[in-house]
Amino acid sequence: MATFLAAYIVVWLGVAAFVARLARRQRILQHSLAEIEEQVQRSSNNVAGNERRQLPSRPSRAA
């Protein structure tokens, strides 16, 4: 019975290691996606700021 148990434990340890690796890579992936999203957000904010600066200023009432 010890041989059977050892074989079963080995197989499940192997499957668990694969699932753990899958989960770790998923975490890295989500972290990377969040980083890219942040970068894109920052770039779009910069573009909007530049556009606002380049708009011609309104003529004053006095003029």
Next chain:
Amino acid sequence: MLKTAKNLSAGYVAWHLLVAMLLAAAILAVTSAPMEQSMGHAQRVLYVHVSVAWLGLLGFIVMAAASVAYLLRRDLAWDYWSQSAGELGWLCCSLTLVTGSLWAHAAWGTWWTWEPRLLSSFILWALYSSYLLIRSGIPDAHHRARLSAVVAVLGVLDVPLVMMATRWFRGMHPVTPQMEPSMRAVMLLAVVSFTALFATLFLHRRTQIQLEHRVLTLRNGTNMPGNFSAGPRNTSVPTSAGGSS
């Protein structure tokens, strides 16, 4: 919204069914399946050994088929299928060698012997390993896919050799042991449940590989440094990431 909820519940049910099948296979292998007279309890290793051995062979066939599709279409989407099958197949092939070795120690009194079935299985494991080593060493996505596809297509010739080794050559490994119907039923349940688990992990891994390539493409587009510490060392942009999936 309703569709998503339906998909979620279907996935939930399928996942529970899979866990129940795996548990049932493990419990029935100990309780319901009769004990073999000459080998005793050690024979029960067969239920898990045959399941992972079958998946090791199936993994190589899937890997080679996806590699052929890549070589014909040059679409990286096929390479993702091939990589996913290669990783899982390597795991199953390694587990086959370990569980087989445990069984051999109980049955033959030795952990390992160079008989035809064991030798051809070891060659299969070496082919899987070289496929994964090649993949980890080449940064360009298409170059990597092409070289590893060649290894997979040539390596698949070993699969019939593993399957027929006990018939073609005289060795110690049992050919097809005679089984009682109850033993056969437990074996079938174990093989089906492990195959379902393999299919689930295979699909998950394939989706993940595709996403990793997309993230790398986005990173290259935004000039961010690549940081997949455990991921592929690919820094070149795949031309058809996600292609036909």
